Amino acid sequence: MRLRSVLATLTAGLAAATCVTAAGPAGALSGTADSRGANACSPAVSIESFSDALDKTTYEGAFVGNFSALAVDRDGAIAALSDRSSLFTLDPKTLSPRSTVPLADESGAALDSEGLVVDRDSTRLVSSETEPSVRRYGRDGTLLGRLPVPDALRVAPAGRAASNQTFEALTLLPGGRTLLAGMEGSLSGDTAGIVRLQTWQRQSGRSSRSDQHSHGRRDFRLGAQYGYRTDTGLGLVEAAATPDGRLLVLERGFTAGVGNTVRLYLADLRHATDTTRVDTLTGQDGVRLVRKTLLADIADCPSLGATAKQPQPNPLLDNIEGMAVTGTTRGALRVLLVSDDNQGATQTTRFYSLRVRP
Template sequence: MRPRSVLAPLAATLTAGLAAVTCAAGPAAAQHAPAHNACSPAVSIERFSDALDKTTYEGTFVGNLSALAVDRDGAIAALSDRSALFTLDPKTLRPRSVVPLADEGGAALDSEGLVVDRDGTRLVSSETEPSVRRYGRDGTLLARLPVPDALRVAPAGRATANQTFEALTLLPGGRTLLAGMEGSLSGDTAGVVRLQTWQRDGHRDFRLAAQYGYRTDTGLGVVESAATPDGRLLVLERGFTAGVGNTVRLYLADLRHATDTSRVEALTGQDGVRLVRKTLLADIADCPSLGATAKQPQPNPLLDNIEGMAVTGTARGALRVLLVSDDNQGATQTTRFYSLRVRP
């Protein structure tokens, strides 16, 4: 999918949709952000919506949302980490379909990352093994991508359970797929995570390709990435401290000049290994709260357990970015959508 062909018309549609949904969510969530509602010089927040919080659709809980993607028709695909894939109306963000997902044995996934490929099939990462699988629009399992042994959860590999493939994105041109590990491998320096890529040459199937090291902020992990039209990455880093709340920071990352670490056994700060360069765009705690309320302590009541991100459009040189929080189907967290304008 070529980002510019879909994203430009989608921007106005999604903006109208979020406005409609926020108005339906009540006075607090109906706050609109003028252009000066800056989180930083590069990022401003336009609005948020809690309208889908603690709702159901056709008997399926609408929550646990961990990833977002733009479908070929402009709809929003939203992935639950409980093996459900929703299609959301781009005008209202209300669900209009849901399909269940499963592995080869029919078991549920810990589904965390989502890409809509150029043929309309869905690429879904799961933290369990970890894995990346391809599904049809109806949820039919079609294929599974190879994963390096080192990235597998111990004892099969060097990864820690629940710290694997959280982020998944397809770079412009559709030939490079990237998955981000949330946490470090055993033997790597704490805070340095691996970004794995796959390449294809005109065919549907991907083959293993370069791998890169990315250093997270202390106490944070990579929970999502989204490619920008120029081939760089928006990266979400997130952490949680009991009694304090979430930390969520948005970075711009550049893979150029980074070392291919696929043959590097341990990333320990050794000479000659260049990590991915990153630039802080915004700490979401610095955004205006827009009247949001939190169900547990937070540095900013706007914050929650943000995990999903998609670039949905462009406007006057800025990217429109949609975020979503994972409520873990719990009473102290909220399914919340955030509409940002980002100038990378």
């Protein structure tokens, strides 16, 4: 299906879902705000609805949750990645699961899967923060290849990254030639709060079928790298490319007894310095970091009647970790967020439908 048709279908489906109340289909978004502007989180962002319908549910024996990333599939469905090494396909209208496939590394071991891109040939690019890595999978979960990763970004002692602080974000820029992964935390030697964004450039020409089943190095080669400064106490957990080539970036943190902080930024790679050969980033070394503009603090959104299982600044908040741009409506981006419940009793699998005017 052509991309424009896919986005149109998905946008229509989500719009329909937001009109369904909590008594509707299992995955339908609920808690819809009124039409008088009371759903504004900021001048640039409004929340249309949320849904907890998938929280603590199962599908064909598999736990539905632990979601770390979202992407729009080529047929308009929602691909939802669990960090417990599985990939779900969700209905774009109801968000109900349609299928699930397991993922594994080259030795058959499970992944700490965090970032997701559906490529133009419908294969899936999945980042893991264990090594870290970016692997390519078929729709059925078959491992097809693996992309190169700079040595410095590997987890210590192999590199300078901290465990559980690597490739949390993954997105493909418009045109499909540039892939970008975001580190959640800083490298050893870099100033705390400055994280690296690594890119890959797609090789010229079309890969043959045999190339697609190689080790992935014929797909993409390493590209530029950039520095991005997160807010104090927050980590970069997701990035999604906008149609004009900028990035929506989610920053998230958690304070026991207080709850989550989740902020949505617009970031611009233009004019940022390529930090590939910059050993340490201090923020005062003449290196131009990626520019960012705050779009909204999700705590400032109306709660829409949401409840929280633990203290939160706003009961709407949870451990938000996944994000996808699902279409456009009258110049605004339609954005879907999801929280990672960590399969725990005090957290919720919650989907959020936002409208963003960057």
